Amino acid sequence: MKRTTQTILALAGCIVASSALAAEPGNDEGLTKADVAHISRPQFSPYAGRNYPTRVLWGDTHLHTAVSVDAGTMCRVGQEDAFRLARGEEIATTYGLRAKLSRPLDFLVIADHAEMYGLMPQLLSGDPEILATEKGRKWYDALKSGDNDKVFATAMEIVASLSTKDAPIKSEKAVRNAWQAYTALADKYNEPGRFSAIIGFEYTTMGGNNLHRNVLFRGNSSVANRTVPYSQFDSQNPEDLWTHLAEFEKRTGGEVLAIPHNGNLSNGRMFSVETFDGKPYSKELALMRARFEPIVEVTQIKGDSEAHPALSPNDEFADYEKWDKANLNGTEVKKPEMFQYEYAREALKNGLLLERKLGVNPFKFGMIGSTDAHTALAAVEEENFFGKHSGVEPGPHRWEHVVIESPDPKYTVKGWQQAAAGYAGVWATENTREAIFDAIKRKETYATTGPRMVVRFFGGWDFTADDAQSRLPAGVGYAKGVPMGGDLRKTTGGKSPNFLVAALKDSYSGNLDRIQIVKGWLDKDGKTHEKIYDVAWSGDRKPGADGKVSPVGNTVDVAKATWKNTIGAPELSATWTDPDFDAEQPGFYYARVIEIPTPRWTAYEALRFGIKMPKEVPMTTQERAYTSPIWYNPGE
Numbered sequence: 001m002k003r004t005t006q007t008i009l010a011l012a013g014c015i016v017a018s019s020a021l022a023a024e025p026g027n028d029e030g031l032t033k034a035d036v037a038h039i040s041r042p043q044f045s046p047y048a049g050r051n052y053p054t055r056v057l058w059g060d061t062h063l064h065t066a067v068s069v070d071a072g073t074m075c076r077v078g079q080e081d082a083f084r085l086a087r088g089e090e091i092a093t094t095y096g097l098r099a100k101l102s103r104p105l106d107f108l109v110i111a112d113h114a115e116m117y118g119l120m121p122q123l124l125s126g127d128p129e130i131l132a133t134e135k136g137r138k139w140y141d142a143l144k145s146g147d148n149d150k151v152f153a154t155a156m157e158i159v160a161s162l163s164t165k166d167a168p169i170k171s172e173k174a175v176r177n178a179w180q181a182y183t184a185l186a187d188k189y190n191e192p193g194r195f196s197a198i199i200g201f202e203y204t205t206m207g208g209n210n211l212h213r214n215v216l217f218r219g220n221s222s223v224a225n226r227t228v229p230y231s232q233f234d235s236q237n238p239e240d241l242w243t244h245l246a247e248f249e250k251r252t253g254g255e256v257l258a259i260p261h262n263g264n265l266s267n268g269r270m271f272s273v274e275t276f277d278g279k280p281y282s283k284e285l286a287l288m289r290a291r292f293e294p295i296v297e298v299t300q301i302k303g304d305s306e307a308h309p310a311l312s313p314n315d316e317f318a319d320y321e322k323w324d325k326a327n328l329n330g331t332e333v334k335k336p337e338m339f340q341y342e343y344a345r346e347a348l349k350n351g352l353l354l355e356r357k358l359g360v361n362p363f364k365f366g367m368i369g370s371t372d373a374h375t376a377l378a379a380v381e382e383e384n385f386f387g388k389h390s391g392v393e394p395g396p397h398r399w400e401h402v403v404i405e406s407p408d409p410k411y412t413v414k415g416w417q418q419a420a421a422g423y424a425g426v427w428a429t430e431n432t433r434e435a436i437f438d439a440i441k442r443k444e445t446y447a448t449t450g451p452r453m454v455v456r457f458f459g460g461w462d463f464t465a466d467d468a469q470s471r472l473p474a475g476v477g478y479a480k481g482v483p484m485g486g487d488l489r490k491t492t493g494g495k496s497p498n499f500l501v502a503a504l505k506d507s508y509s510g511n512l513d514r515i516q517i518v519k520g521w522l523d524k525d526g527k528t529h530e531k532i533y534d535v536a537w538s539g540d541r542k543p544g545a546d547g548k549v550s551p552v553g554n555t556v557d558v559a560k561a562t563w564k565n566t567i568g569a570p571e572l573s574a575t576w577t578d579p580d581f582d583a584e585q586p587g588f589y590y591a592r593v594i595e596i597p598t599p600r601w602t603a604y605e606a607l608r609f610g611i612k613m614p615k616e617v618p619m620t621t622q623e624r625a626y627t628s629p630i631w632y633n634p635g636e
Contacts, residue, residue, distance in 0.1 A: 051429070053427035058426075062261060063108060063111060063372075067120065069158060070389075071390070072120025073143065083110070088101060093386065097386075105423075114229030135168045143155075163208060165233070166233060167233045175229070176228055186220075192431065205235075215230070218256070219433070227252075237276040241258065257292055258293050259297050261296070262372075264322070268341040269341065271350065294366060295445055296367060299447050301372050301420070303323030303419055311345070312530065355586065355633075364631065365443070366445045368445050370424055371421070373386065380422065383599075383604045394605065396610070399414070403415055416602055419449070422450055425445060426444070427484075451509035452509075453504060455501075455503045455591065458477030458499065459498075460477075460481025461495045467480070467575055496577050501515050501575075510597070510598040512569050515574065536572040554620065556597050572593075588632070593624060595622055598621060
């Protein structure tokens with residue numbers, strides 16, 4: 001069939017009026033040479049055909065509700081309201097405050113504790129099966145007594161039960177019913193393209209020496225219901241969790257992954273170079289960990305786990321929101337030798353060492369942030385921070401309330417020590433469970449301490465200075481290199497790797513101070529090293545002799561809990577070439593984006609409730625983002 005001019009142009013992706021075509025002799029279709037040339041080009045639209053992620057999706061992979069046995073002692077907000085808040089609706093908190101996010105999230109994982117999953121709602125409703133147990137009756141009577149001291153003591157007892165080997169109250173039926181009710185609810189609130197309700201739970205092992213993981217499912221309830229949450233009452237050894245996840249995938253065809261968090265409270269156990277039982281890592285175990293734990297939660301309410309000043313004395317930004325005095329429940333004091341096995345940067349370095357020994361890197365992980373809120377509220381903006389648990393909702397005294405009580409008062413954690421953090425940024429191709437899960441598996445993720453700044457990070461060998469000026473840095477980044485979470489492709493010719501990094505401020509937060517690239521590497525003698533490079537910064541500051549850029553300044557008015565964006569920059573971008581590259585040394589690189597100082601949540605609290613905070617309470621913060629690394633391995 002003979003095609004008309006209009007048909008051919010339509011197939012080419014651009015329809016123009018036939019009257020605009022100037023016919024040439026001998027061309028009975030009326031096509032000029034220019035028309036033919038246009039048809040042979042790909043597409044008119046620069047956005048057509050793009051199949052890489054174009055929009056970062058924001059979410060929380062670590063939220064607890066009244067269903068969690070510890071949260072449920074105080075929290076009365078359920079899983080449905082947690083989904084509603086995350087989707088942008090306004091809800092009531094446990095004590096009747098109105099709560100709403102500044103902007104909806106794109107996805108949420110309600111990760112209620114596997115241990116005695118769903119017990120608390122049944123206990124508080126007076127379920128006969130639960131009250132028939134000695135422990136159930138005791139807890140019920142105390143929690144319903146109206147005696148605040150008794151309620152608090154019982155809550156602490158219930159929290160402590162998460163550290164025991166055996167469940168104080170066992171009800172397989174209660175766990176299964178609660179789990180299936182949750183997965184059905186997640187399916188109900190899952191709306192592909194708008195909001196992803198990802199099914200998950202928390203495996204809460206070792207209590208004080210925190211080895212907790214959040215387990216995420218790629219599929220829907222029909223897949224997740226073929227198991228129940230795996231708990232520390234099944235095994236306190238995370239290696240058994242990985243085995244369980246492998247067996248689940250083999251049996252069901254589903255996909256799962258685990259996200260460790262709060263290495264800072266593990267007292268040297270989260271990133272140990274030994275097994276749970278103190279034996280050397282095997283290649284098989286390293287493979288299993290790398291497979292099931294592709295990312296790590298590095299920032300949240302219980303402190304920041306990216307780096308520590310004791311490990312990185314030359315890093316002026318390492319001392320951020322630290323919980324570093326004792327373990328999770330304050331029963332074991334921290335020793336200096338523990339730090340190297342608790343913080344993400346050091347684990348990334350130790351992973352290079354293990355890879356040289358085993359041929360596999362068990363710590364080849366990306367980074368995210370999440371809340372770990374036990375309020376059912378994924379709300380961690382500094383001016384909209386509802387705290388760790390419902391016992392410390394906003395009020396004139398929550399800054400001094402006890403969040404974690406230690407046998408030694410020196411290690412008791414007060415309310416003001418909570419960090420308003422964090423969120424997960426995920427570069428997924430679309431807002432679906434499957435696309436978000438896949439992005440997490442390939443580590444195309446980054447962590448923020450709360451602000452929703454947009455960050456791109458690519459590594460390659462051929463970026464130029466002009467690439468940093470592109471208004472579509474991702475187009476250049478994917479064409480010339482690999483994104484965060486990737487591996488540098490092997491090259492020849494003695495080049496040094498270079499990186500394209502770009503960041504755009506959150507419109508609700510402060511301007512940007514600087515972008516840094518953190519490098520870690522392993523030398524031929526088996527020693528690990530790190531170095532931090534300032535690669536882009538605001539203003540006309542110049543690096544000093546040590547290569548460091550001076551502080552950006554501070555415009556915060558603490559009394560008014562406000563600041564001025566008269567310093568910093570709304571966006572920063574740069575290309576950077578590693579000046580110290582050795583092609584024989586394996587290494588990693590990740591970007592860290594730092595904001596200018598802004599008011600901390602404690603400053604907002606002081607203003608709202610007329611509080612004069614003690615000197616030890618910090619009133620400003622420099623929010624930040626950490627990208628997943630890009631790795632270089634000379635053997636690949």
